[in-house]
Amino acid sequence: MPKRRSMLIGMGALAMGSGAAFTGAAFNSSTTPSADLRVVVEEALNFRPNPAATSADNVVSTDDFEGGFFDGEDIDDSEDGAFGGEDVEPPLAATNGEANGDLELFAVAGLGASDTFEELFILENDSTDSVAVGIAYDRGNSDFDTSAAGTGQYGGDIDVNGEGGLTPTIPRNSYRFRVNTFTDNSDPTGNDYLDGDTDGLISPAVNGDFTNGEITDETNANFVGGDEGISDDRDKPADAIILEPGEAVTIDLEVDIDYGDTVKESIRNAAGISLDGFGSERATVDLLDGITVGTLTGEPSS
Secondary structure (H helix, E strand, O other), rough: OOOOOEEEEEEOOEEEEEEEOOOOOOOOOOOOOEEOOOOEEEEOEEEEHHHHHHHHHHHHOHOOOOOOOOEEEEEEOOOOOOOOOOOOOOOEEOOOOOOOHOOOOEEEOOOOOEEEEEEEEEEEOOOOOOOEEEOHHHOOOOOHHOOOOOOOOOOEEEOOOOOEEEOHHHHHHHHHEEEEOOOOOOOOOOEOOOOOOOOOOOOOOOEEEEEHHOOOEEOOOOOOOOOOOOHHHHHOOOEEEEOOOOOOOOOOEEEEEOOHHHHHHHHHHHOOOOOOOOOOOOOOOOOOOOOEEEEEOOOOOO
């Protein structure tokens, strides 16, 4: 059972569908704050769960998982809920085992935790062309807006307008999608990436700073690609994996919410939690509601 005083941050149902490169036009339904993360996938690509990932201790088998980790905006620790049994503690992830538009992802982690869900996904090039593929978090995609703040694919608790709330630096650092290996078990080299790097990060770079207890959202961004419809360069992929026709790679999901005291306090404030030493409180914070998987063109920014 997770500690009642712990604050939990999670992603809920992840639905996937087809759309143009780096757009979310296929999605018009509203999202549930802090419990719903959806993905837009370009039509020529295939992004699906990796069945082998369920052998890991931190990934719940599809056969043993029903519903989500959340009941509304709180975790489900009812007798029949995800955390109703013994020895079930986050960080945890699960999928429904389906692909593309039918895929659902559930993940939960406590504030101060970090973990890697290794090879959780498979990304495949179903086209007849060589493509460079990256993942963006698009603040300009209004199909994902959950409030009047207009945060796009960022969560409703993120301030994309620089007005003093949680900056997009936090979800960019907290959720990272990284290439693990080709499905033939060969390791990618620098020639397999658009930027020639080998660290495998194909989601946005942090593009911010946490030094001296301050959280900043940098003006100058590290990214790859040209104008694929992402409104802010900081939301574009740090790099892109080059896939030949029929080629596929496994993708890790890294969750890192292990911050210093100042950042933790900012997140608690966003959740409305006050650690006064009495009673117990639990809440969720909505950091990221969606991602976009698409092909890129153009040269690296630096």
